[in-house]
Amino acid sequence: xxxxxxxxxxxxxxxxxxxxxxxxxxxxxxxxxxxxxxxxxxxxxxxxxxxxxxxxxxxxxxxxxxxxxxxxxxxxxxxxxxxxxxxxxxxxxxxxxxxxxxxxxxxxxxxxxxxxxxxxxxxxxxxxxxxxxxxxxxxxxxxxxxxxxxxxxxxxxxxx
Ligand code: MG
Numbered sequence: 001x002x003x004x005x006x007x008x009x010x011x012x013x014x015x016x017x018x019x020x021x022x023x024x025x026x027x028x029x030x031x032x033x034x035x036x037x038x039x040x041x042x043x044x045x046x047x048x049x050x051x052x053x054x055x056x057x058x059x060x061x062x063x064x065x066x067x068x069x070x071x072x073x074x075x076x077x078x079x080x081x082x083x084x085x086x087x088x089x090x091x092x093x094x095x096x097x098x099x100x101x102x103x104x105x106x107x108x109x110x111x112x113x114x115x116x117x118x119x120x121x122x123x124x125x126x127x128x129x130x131x132x133x134x135x136x137x138x139x140x141x142x143x144x145x146x147x148x149x150x151x152x153x154x155x156x157x158x159x160x
Contacts, residue, residue, distance in 0.1 A: 038074040042149045046151040095129065
């Protein structure tokens with residue numbers, strides 16, 4: 001008997017000067033970063049929400065509120081590690097993750113493989129079970145105008 005769950009996550013952050021640009025746990029050299037209470041890692045946040053949603057554990061804001069100074073400028077991979085502790089303590093294993101970044105600039109292609117490697121380590125699964133994609137929004141909306149970055153993530157969990 002295998003229990004199986006699907007989770008979905010979404011996040012967005014606004015570009016800001018004098019901020020780091022960290023996506024999928026990878027530091028990306030760029031003139032702008034993302035405004036946030038934490039390091040603003042929009043992809044990791046979407047992945048956290050997908051995992052928490054799949055396990056019926058509410059959302060990232062519930063576990064890491066932005067009113068808590070503990071998480072000020074926090075490395076989001078630490079948040080994801082804590083989310084994975086919640087998963088494993090309940091017997092959930094990641095089956096696969098599929099996610100998409102939406103942004104005009106900078107180009108993500110040089111960093112995608114590193115993101116997949118990082119996420120596979122954090123999610124304790126093989127890189128073949130992880131997909132990270134990036135696309136523009138054809139100049140439409142806030143992502144198209146270059147105001148920020150959006151990320152969506154779908155995850156499946158299994159419990160033996
Ligand atoms: Mg966020």
